[in-house]
Amino acid sequence: MARRSEHSQAEIKQMVLEAxxxxxxxxxxxxxxxxxxxxxxxxxxxxxxMVFANMNDLNMHIKARTWQxxxxxxxxxLTQPATPATMKNIALAYLDFSVDNxxxxxxxxxxxxxxxxxxxxxxxxxxxxxxxxxxxxxxQLDHTHSDNEIQLAAQVLMKSVQGIAMQLLMxxxxxxxxxxxxxxxxxxxxxxxx
Amino acid sequence: MARRSEHSQAEIKQMVLEAxxxxxxxxxxxxxxxxxxxxxxxxxxxxxxMVFANMNDLNMHIKARTWQxxxxxxxxxLTQPATPATMKNIALAYLDFSVDNxxxxxxxxxxxxxxxxxxxxxxxxxxxxxxxxxxxxxxQLDHTHSDNEIQLAAQVLMKSVQGIAMQLLMxxxxxxxxxxxxxxxxxxxxxxxx
DNA sequence: ACCTGAACACCGTTCAAGT
DNA sequence: ACCTGAACACCGTTCAAGT
Numbered sequence: 001m002a003r004r005s006e007h008s009q010a011e012i013k014q015m016v017l018e019a020x021x022x023x024x025x026x027x028x029x030x031x032x033x034x035x036x037x038x039x040x041x042x043x044x045x046x047x048x049x050m051v052f053a054n055m056n057d058l059n060m061h062i063k064a065r066t067w068q069x070x071x072x073x074x075x076x077x078l079t080q081p082a083t084p085a086t087m088k089n090i091a092l093a094y095l096d097f098s099v100d101n102x103x104x105x106x107x108x109x110x111x112x113x114x115x116x117x118x119x120x121x122x123x124x125x126x127x128x129x130x131x132x133x134x135x136x137x138x139x140q141l142d143h144t145h146s147d148n149e150i151q152l153a154a155q156v157l158m159k160s161v162q163g164i165a166m167q168l169l170m171x172x173x174x175x176x177x178x179x180x181x182x183x184x185x186x187x188x189x190x191x192x193x194x
Numbered sequence: 195m196a197r198r199s200e201h202s203q204a205e206i207k208q209m210v211l212e213a214x215x216x217x218x219x220x221x222x223x224x225x226x227x228x229x230x231x232x233x234x235x236x237x238x239x240x241x242x243x244m245v246f247a248n249m250n251d252l253n254m255h256i257k258a259r260t261w262q263x264x265x266x267x268x269x270x271x272l273t274q275p276a277t278p279a280t281m282k283n284i285a286l287a288y289l290d291f292s293v294d295n296x297x298x299x300x301x302x303x304x305x306x307x308x309x310x311x312x313x314x315x316x317x318x319x320x321x322x323x324x325x326x327x328x329x330x331x332x333x334q335l336d337h338t339h340s341d342n343e344i345q346l347a348a349q350v351l352m353k354s355v356q357g358i359a360m361q362l363l364m365x366x367x368x369x370x371x372x373x374x375x376x377x378x379x380x381x382x383x384x385x386x387x388x
Numbered sequence: 389a390c391c392t393g394a395a396c397a398c399c400g401t402t403c404a405a406g407t
Numbered sequence: 408a409c410c411t412g413a414a415c416a417c418c419g420t421t422c423a424a425g426t
Contacts (some may be wrong), residue, residue, distance in 0.1 A: 028309030031308070110304055115224075115264070118220075155374075156382050160353065164350070164353045170306065171313055187347065191350075
């Protein structure tokens, strides 16, 4: 029954990723199943194990791509030179992304490796890029503190924003709650951290 | 084969909760299975469905209890009167709890209801109590801002702390990284938010 | 070499049948 | 009334067998 190779391995890998992301976008991480992905791309389950080691491997790649998408989206808010508004816009853009990509964003936290299993470095790098994004703007606006202090402030601000987004997305998301979260984010970007 | 009722329904419910929490503590949320719980308490799977509607229901109750435990632990840091150190201690206690109860704390975010499914109110209340904990200390230390502003600052601070803990727990937790997270938390509690 | 699909072990959930 | 445990539908993963 084996079909002829209509797609290269690289193409199949791409198809799997996109089909999987569509499922997560529409129905959330809990709806992501091998058989569903296989059916969506017109292959059988075995084929998915040709391009990914297992579901965990696929999940980690999806999550790495979500961090990339988030990074790219936040980057569009960068200005030259940076102003205080730049920081606020990046922070608010994070919230926008999490609300607009609820399924994929929530999966960053819903899917986790087993307790004690080390997170691969190539994955950590993708997430850390997002948390480093505030460094340059803050550095430009502040000439009195050391690079270490700027680094610390940048990390605190991004993680604060993520914490605010988290608590919003894990509850109900009425317009009223989204507005409150926006206020909270504005507060955190206006805060004098260092 | 039905055994005589050695335990009341209420007792079984308690046994299920404690056995489940032991599993999550030791091996993480991904190791939590009905059959394992049943075996641990000496009953069969069907019995668990006598006291909980399904696994989702059990999971939500475990999470609610974790918020309660967290609340009680943070509460021990409250002082009369509150000082700036009180706020720092509460925030650092949050980090301690998340590191010491990694399995249960991570489950708060790893387990989520399906996309669009409403979170029950009785559960939200338990989590919101934790986020309200900073209100009283900040109110005591600040007499110039309105209650609404204090409320906002309290929420931002707790969510920031949670965001910092989150990013620590989702990566590797070497002593070095824990130290950095502590620094970040101290920064966030020292920040002038409003 | 690529791909299938049956087989396996395991999962949450149900419910007729026992005591 | 309480509890069992077999049965069901579904899941991730493997791999001998096809082309």
